[in-house]
Amino acid sequence: MKVVVIGAGFGGLAIAIRLAARGHEVELIEKRAEAGGRAGVFRQGGFTFDAGPTILTAPQLIAELFHCAGRRMEDYVRLVAVNPFYRVRFHDGTSIDWTGDDRERCDAISRLSPRDVDGYLAFARESRAIFDQAFPLIDQPFESIGAMVRAAPGLAKARAWRSVATIVDSHVSDPRIRQLLGFHPLLIGGNPFDSPSIYALIHELERRWGVWFAMGGTGALVSALLRVFVESGGRFRPGAEVVSIEVDSARRASGVRLASGERIPADIVVCNGDVVRSYRDLVAPSARRANTDRRLARYRQGMSLFVIYFGTDRRYEDVAHHEILLGPRFEGLLADVFQNGTLADDFSLYLHRPTATDPSLAPAGCDAFYVLSPVPNLGSGIDWAAAGDAYRDRIVRHLEERLLPGLRDHIVTEKRVDPRYFRDELNSDLGSAFSLQPLFRQSAWFRPHARSEDVSNLYFVGAGTHPGAGIPGVLSSAKIVDRLIEGSDGGWRKADIG
Secondary structure: OEEEEEOOOHHHHHHHHHHHHOOOEEEEEOOOOOOOHHHOEEEEOOEEEEOOOOOEOOHHHHHHHHHHOOOOHHHOOOEEEOOOOEEEEOOOOOEEEEOOOHHHHHHHHHHHOHHHHHHHHHHHHHHHHHHHHHHHHOOOOOOOHHHHHHHHHHHHHOOOOOEHHHHHHHHOOOHHHHHHHHOHHHHHOOOOOOOEHHHHHHHHHHHHHOOEEEOOOHHHHHHHHHHHHHHOOOEEEOOOOEEEEEEOOOOEEEEEEEOOOOEEEOOEEEEOOOHHHHHHHHOOHHHOOOOOHHHHHHOOEOOEEEEEEEEEOOOOOOOOOEEEEOOOOOHHHHHHHHHHOOOOOOOOEEEEOHHHOOHHHOOOOOEEEEEEEEEOOHHHOOOHHHHHHHHHHHHHHHHHHHOOOOHHHHEEEEEEEOHHHHHHOOOOHHHOOOOEOOOHHHOHHHOOOOEOOOOEOEEEOOOOOOOOOOHHHHHHHHHHHHHHHHOOOOOHHHHOOO
16 A cells, blocks of 8 residues: 655654555655654754754664564664663752662662652552553554543553642652652653643653663664665655645545645555644645544643753763753742743753763764753743743853853854744644643543544554653554554564563
8 A cells, every 4th residue: 555654753754664564655754854853853063962852761662663674773773771860950959860770769869858768669669550550551542432441440540530740749748859750741741730640650661661862862763763664665755845635535535735736645644743733734624524623722732842952162071961950849830831821930951961971962072962941832922032032041041050160151052942943843733842731631532543533544643642742652653553554563562672
C-alpha cells in the first residue's frame, strides 16, 4: 500500500520506519527543511543546540525501532547514561543530585529532610505500583469506551483521579522534597496539581531504565532514524507543506495536497501534526462529523515554553548536564502558567548543558546551553513581541546571579523561541509546546483517537493522541497505529530490551 506520513517528528519517523519495514511504499513529508519536528536542531556560531526533547528514557523503545528495520541501534547512534539524572537546586540555596541509585536518593533526602526518608520510600513503592498498572497501557489503543472499562480496575487501583501532587504531599512534608518528587509531569507539559496520578510512573520509569543522552545530541538520533527509514526504502520529502488531506466520497483519505499544488495519492494517511490544528486546517469541515470545530475547541491545551539557546566562550564545569532551578513558589507559579495565563515575576527553570557530556557540540573551551521557562500558551493573550526582551533579560540575570557567574560577558551566540514559534513553525494549537494538557478527562479514550472517527484510513501519531507527550509516549503512539493498520505486532515486541 502507498502510505503518506505527514510530519517527520519522532512520531512520524517511528511509524514511517515500521510501515516501510513491512514493505509498504512510504512517503514522509515534512514542512521544514529537516526532520525532527519539536526535536529539531539549531546550528549557530559553531554551536549545536537541540531545539526540543533532551531527556531520553525507556531506551528499549528506541532500540526496537532499529530492530523493526533489521538494524542495531548501536551501529547508528550511541546512547550514554547521564548521572546524575538532574541536579535540582532549590530557592534557598540547597540542592540535590538525583540519581538512579536508591541509597543515594535516600542519603540525599536525609541531608535535607531526615523525617521524609520513610515517606519517600513509601512514595517510591506507590510509584512502582502505579507503573506496574499503567505502563502496560502505554501502547494499547483506546478506540472504544469498552477499552476504558477494561482498563478501569487498574486505573482504580492506582486511584487515577488523584493528582500527582496529592500523592507526593501525602507522603512527604518538606516543601523542597515535594517539589523534587512532584515536578515530573512538567516534562510532558502537565501541571503536577492537575495531572492524574498515573504520571507518577515517570519516577519509576527513570529509576528502572535511567536517563540517557544521544552523543551528538537528540538531533543525531533523529538523523539515525531518518537514515534507517531511507535505507528501508522510504522516501523523505523536506520543505513540502501539506495544506489538505483529501477525502473521497466514501469518506476515505485518498491523498494529500501540498502548498505547491501537487497532489500525492495514498491508500493510508498518517498525520504526525498537532491533532487539533490538523483536523481544523487540513480536513474539510464537511468530512468531520465527530471532530467538529466546536469539539476541538473544548480541548485544554497545555503550557508553552520560552527557551533561550546560548553559547559561551568559557566552560562552566560545576554545572551538571541537566539542572533544575526551582523558584520560591511552586503551586502558585504553576497556577499562573496553567490557569491564570500570567507571566509571573518569578520562574522555575530547566537548564540543559549537553557539553557536560559531549563537548563536540561547542567549539573548544566553550559550552552550549539552553534554558527553558514554562509559560502560558497563547490563549493567555500575552504579547511576546513586547514582553520577550525583558523576560529574556530577567532569566539571564537570574542565571548569572545563581549559577553562571559573568554570564552576560561570556555569551557569544544566542537564539530564543517563545509560544509563537510553536504556533507558526510547528503548527501547534495556541502555541502549546506539548499538545493537550495531560488531564484525566484528556487521557486514554478521552484523548483524540489514533484512528480517525471521521475519515477511514486516516491515523494520528504524536503527543496529541494516547498516550501523550514525551518520547516514550510518542514512540508508543506509533506502535498503536502500526497495530491498527496491520492488525498485529508482527512479533516486534519480542525485541524489547530492559
